[in-house]
Amino acid sequence: MDISVLHNSILFKGFDDTEISELMKALNAVEKKYNKGTMIFSSGEITDKLCFVTAGSVTVESNDMWGNRTILNLVGKGQFFAESYALLPDVPMLVDVCAAEDCSIIFLSMKSLANLSDTVRARLLTNLLTITTRKNLHLSSRSFHTAPRQVRGRIMAYLNTISVQKHSREFDIPFDRQQLADYLNVERSVLSNELSKMQRDGLIRCRKNHFEII
Amino acid sequence: MDISVLHNSILFKGFDDTEISELMKALNAVEKKYNKGTMIFSSGEITDKLCFVTAGSVTVESNDMWGNRTILNLVGKGQFFAESYALLPDVPMLVDVCAAEDCSIIFLSMKSLANLSDTVRARLLTNLLTITTRKNLHLSSRSFHTAPRQVRGRIMAYLNTISVQKHSREFDIPFDRQQLADYLNVERSVLSNELSKMQRDGLIRCRKNHFEII
DNA sequence: CCAAAAATGTTGTAATTACAACATACTTTC
DNA sequence: GAAAGTATGTTGTAATTACAACATTTTTGG
Numbered sequence: 001m002d003i004s005v006l007h008n009s010i011l012f013k014g015f016d017d018t019e020i021s022e023l024m025k026a027l028n029a030v031e032k033k034y035n036k037g038t039m040i041f042s043s044g045e046i047t048d049k050l051c052f053v054t055a056g057s058v059t060v061e062s063n064d065m066w067g068n069r070t071i072l073n074l075v076g077k078g079q080f081f082a083e084s085y086a087l088l089p090d091v092p093m094l095v096d097v098c099a100a101e102d103c104s105i106i107f108l109s110m111k112s113l114a115n116l117s118d119t120v121r122a123r124l125l126t127n128l129l130t131i132t133t134r135k136n137l138h139l140s141s142r143s144f145h146t147a148p149r150q151v152r153g154r155i156m157a158y159l160n161t162i163s164v165q166k167h168s169r170e171f172d173i174p175f176d177r178q179q180l181a182d183y184l185n186v187e188r189s190v191l192s193n194e195l196s197k198m199q200r201d202g203l204i205r206c207r208k209n210h211f212e213i214i
Numbered sequence: 215m216d217i218s219v220l221h222n223s224i225l226f227k228g229f230d231d232t233e234i235s236e237l238m239k240a241l242n243a244v245e246k247k248y249n250k251g252t253m254i255f256s257s258g259e260i261t262d263k264l265c266f267v268t269a270g271s272v273t274v275e276s277n278d279m280w281g282n283r284t285i286l287n288l289v290g291k292g293q294f295f296a297e298s299y300a301l302l303p304d305v306p307m308l309v310d311v312c313a314a315e316d317c318s319i320i321f322l323s324m325k326s327l328a329n330l331s332d333t334v335r336a337r338l339l340t341n342l343l344t345i346t347t348r349k350n351l352h353l354s355s356r357s358f359h360t361a362p363r364q365v366r367g368r369i370m371a372y373l374n375t376i377s378v379q380k381h382s383r384e385f386d387i388p389f390d391r392q393q394l395a396d397y398l399n400v401e402r403s404v405l406s407n408e409l410s411k412m413q414r415d416g417l418i419r420c421r422k423n424h425f426e427i428i
Numbered sequence: 429c430c431a432a433a434a435a436t437g438t439t440g441t442a443a444t445t446a447c448a449a450c451a452t453a454c455t456t457t458c
Numbered sequence: 459g460a461a462a463g464t465a466t467g468t469t470g471t472a473a474t475t476a477c478a479a480c481a482t483t484t485t486t487g488g
Contacts, residue, residue, distance in 0.1 A: 140309065
């Protein structure tokens with residue numbers, strides 16, 4: 001099990017190596033590997049497992065009955081997912097989680113939180129709150145990316161956010177075209193077309209998933 | 215200050231009246247009143263205040279430079295807002311919060327959490343986690359409501375959620391037409407038009423904010 | 429290196445939406 | 459209860475998007 005990534009995670013911030021090892025046991029940590037395209041959770045499932053990505057990435061998405069996909073979030077190495085469902089153990093998942101690449105996931109049992117001492121639990125809960133509140137901001141961000149009515153507006157909203165995050169006008173995005181289209185809720189072909197126009201208009205330059213804002 | 219509503223809130227679940235009174239002091243609880251249309255927070259502000267609605271309602275929204283409004287959430291009596299920003303005290307708000315009706319808000323200082331005992335803090339943090347995780351599900355829901363490309367799809371997605379929540383095919387929604395349009399990210403006139411068509415098609419019946427799914 | 433598969437880009441047409449302008453209905457206030 | 463103000467509904471036209479079909483480029487696996 002790849003411990004080093006978990007040691008630097010938000011969840012274990014402030015805990016030393018010994019404490020982390022104990023917590024991993026207390027929370028029944030289990031690691032599993034998934035191949036690209038595999039479904040890790042399906043809509044309707046119930047879980048109490050907080051999930052941590054140690055390698056690769058997963059998409060949190062919704063797939064409707066007509067085959068339309070909406071990507072809510074892409075979760076990469078070092079990040080958590082399913083925390084809301086893990087902490088609200090009655091609520092069935094509204095989303096699917098799929099391996100966007102080959103990946104490894106560590107599952108941590110949240111119902112085991114109850115067994116911890118108040119002190120440790122308070123520390124862990126504080127970190128969990130950081131995870132959930134940041135996730136909230138992520139979901140809000142996506143709302144702003146999909147808010148513009150026109151495709152160009154959505155693309156620019158998204159690229160601006162990434163640019164600010166990376167402190168640079170030039171950056172890679174974690175999505176391929178189809179994923180970006182499903183994240184922004186637009187047609188893939190319309191997205192490709194608009195990206196071409198934006199390059200012709202001198203707004204951006206891009207090649208594959210590398211972008212530059214001009 | 216209207217304590218009774220707070221006593222039944224998620225935040226103080228499991229606490230008795232005495233404890234709640236102490237916590238209110240410890241968290242510097244302050245109540246303020248706002249008239250409809252007043253701005254309570256503006257994008258860019260920083261706060262450590264967890265906000266609780268004791269009367270009326272507020273909208274959490276984003277207003278871009280062209281005057282387009284996106285309503286992320288409507289927060290009613292008995293609910294909380296700004297919890298993410300209160301708990302991440304470095305992060306400037308990405309949204310505005312406006313009084314949707316005349317309302318009263320209680321502000322609770324989250325930086326004061328540090329002064330509480332481990333036991334009390336653990337209990338409070340657990341409740342805060344419930345608030346943030348539920349808020350997450352709310353934000354996810356909105357994503358599903360705005361995911362359909364067509365207006366009718368968005369309306370149906372939204373109405374279905376409410377119908378399931380209220381266990382009835384007949385219900386009131388908390389939005390007027392303009393608010394619903396801004397929540398679903400569609401033009402108000404297009405929304406009105408589509409609602410008319412849906413009534414003609416025998417899908418729904420509605421009058422003002424009362425709806426029936428057929 | 430080649431063939432096959434996957435990803436990305438391009439184009440045209442039908443359908444949908446944006447936007448503005450206006451009509452009607454409902455509320456509020458005096 | 460009239461007038462003013464606000465909310466909601468309707469309509470037409472220009473602009474945009476959906477969708478399908480196909481072209482081109484890139485990646486993958488022998």
